[in-house]
Amino acid sequence: MTYSERAKAIFEEEIQEFERLKQTLDSHFDHVVDLIYTCKGKLVVMGIGKTGIIGHKMASSMASTGTSAIFVNAAEAVHGDLGMINQEDVILLVSNSGSTNEILNVIGPLRKIGCTLIAMTGDKQSPLAKSCDEVLLVHIEKEACPLGLAPTTSTTAALLMGDALMVCLMEKRQFQAENFAVYHPGGALGRKLLGRVKNCMTTNVPKVQIDTPFRELVREMSDKHLGITMVYEGATCIGIITDGDLRRAIEKYNDLHITARDIMTPSYKKICQDALLTDALAIMDKYNITTLAVTEQNNTEDIIGILSIHHIIDFA
Numbered sequence: 108m109t110y111s112e113r114a115k116a117i118f119e120e121e122i123q124e125f126e127r128l129k130q131t132l133d134s135h136f137d138h139v140v141d142l143i144y145t146c147k148g149k150l151v152v153m154g155i156g157k158t159g160i161i162g163h164k165m166a167s168s169m170a171s172t173g174t175s176a177i178f179v180n181a182a183e184a185v186h187g188d189l190g191m192i193n194q195e196d197v198i199l200l201v202s203n204s205g206s207t208n209e210i211l212n213v214i215g216p217l218r219k220i221g222c223t224l225i226a227m228t229g230d231k232q233s234p235l236a237k238s239c240d241e242v243l244l245v246h247i248e249k250e251a252c253p254l255g256l257a258p259t260t261s262t263t264a265a266l267l268m269g270d271a272l273m274v275c276l277m278e279k280r281q282f283q284a285e286n287f288a289v290y291h292p293g294g295a296l297g298r299k300l301l302g303r304v305k306n307c308m309t310t311n312v313p314k315v316q317i318d319t320p321f322r323e324l325v326r327e328m329s330d331k332h333l334g335i336t337m338v339y340e341g342a343t344c345i346g347i348i349t350d351g352d353l354r355r356a357i358e359k360y361n362d363l364h365i366t367a368r369d370i371m372t373p374s375y376k377k378i379c380q381d382a383l384l385t386d387a388l389a390i391m392d393k394y395n396i397t398t399l400a401v402t403e404q405n406n407t408e409d410i411i412g413i414l415s416i417h418h419i420i421d422f423a
Contacts, residue, residue: 117251121260124247128264131244139225139241140275143174146223148195150176153184154202155209157258158265162201165269172273173282181209185216194221202226203245203261205233214238227268229261243268304387305380307422308401308412314339315348319367321356324348333413335398338371344410346371347400379405380412384419391416 108116143150150169154162162178169176179188181200192198198217202210205228214235217224226239229246236242245268251259276282313336315324328336328348338346348371356363356370377400378387387399401412 120249120251121263124249124260125264125267128245128247128267131246135241136243136271139243140272140279142223142225142241143197143199143272144276144279146195146197148175148193148197150174150199151192151196151222152176152178152199152201153181153210153213154178154200155181155207157262158201158203161262161265161269162199164266165199165201165273168269168273169276172277173280174273174276181207181213184213185209189213189216189220192217192220192222196220197223197225199225199227200235200239201228201265202233202235203229203258203265205230205235207235210235211238227265229264243272302384302419302422303380304378304382304384304399304401304414305412307384307418308380308414309333309418310412312337312410312413315367316340317345317366317368317371321363321365321370324367325353328353333398333415335413336367337375337400337410337413338367344400344408346373347375348372349398375400377402377410378414379403384422387414388416388419 152162152166166176166178224239225241226235227243245264247260313331317340334350352370397416399414400410
């Protein structure tokens with residue numbers, strides 16, 4: 108067996124475990140989502156070792172998508188970090204075995220503080236599960252590790268459960284792209300999400316009249332380098348011609364003594380200049396197009412610019 112074949116077998120083993128895990132999801136998951144959503148404090152994720160690394164990722168993902176969350180290493184908690192926790196917090200304790208001493212040692216102090224406790228564990232009969240208010244079971248039959256020792260499938264199962272929680276909470280909070288950008292302002296992703304159509308569109312709009320001859324409209328499109336031209340009747344925009352329209356015209360007409368009227372598409376997609384670039388991308392993706400006409404306001408017909416997919420890619 109080659110290494111790639113072995114890797115495929117490992118993938119299949121883990122997928123089968125996750126299929127079994129999926130079937131166990133029930134109203135307990137719903138209750139956990141509600142507990143975190145209605146929490147007046149913050150979500151505190153606790154773990155240690157490799158599950159601690161997974162817990163850290165959970166907390167980071169939650170915090171970046173609208174859920175106030177932090178990660179606290181369970182071993183550090185009993186040496187002062189419990190001071191970051193208050194009565195209104197919900198605590199998510201992550202331990203596959205549910206019997207890790209460092210995790211169990213924080214339960215008593217957390218009860219004294221008055222927190223709500225959620226266990227994420229692979230053993231519903233474990234001391235951790237029996238000590239918490241709610242349990243998210245992430246039980247797997249076996250690890251992908253052939254020795255059954257290195258956390259593999261179990262840590263991925265916990266990560267998957269954390270992702271499911273995060274996405275459900277995002278949807279419950281109606282968390283949008285502009286909200287995400289507020290938490291990610293430093294990088295290129297944040298700039299793109301925060302960007303508005305007016306920030307990167309061109310105002311050099313290709314224009315032809317409805318009776319413009321074929322050769323002239325091709326020249327206009329070539330000069331503006333956008334792959335389209337808007338078609339006007341007087342001062343009113345009535346359609347669009349794209350590179351695709353040109354190719355179809357060449358195939359259809361032997362004599363290219365035709366005008367914009369003969370090959371234009373009457374309808375075209377447009378977007379307001381104040382819309383987010385993510386909204387523009389969604390429209391482009393939905394209709395499989397690469398350019399949008401830009402209007403000054405919603406529900407107006409005056410074209411003030413053109414937005415191309417290349418403008419968005421180059422925007423920073």
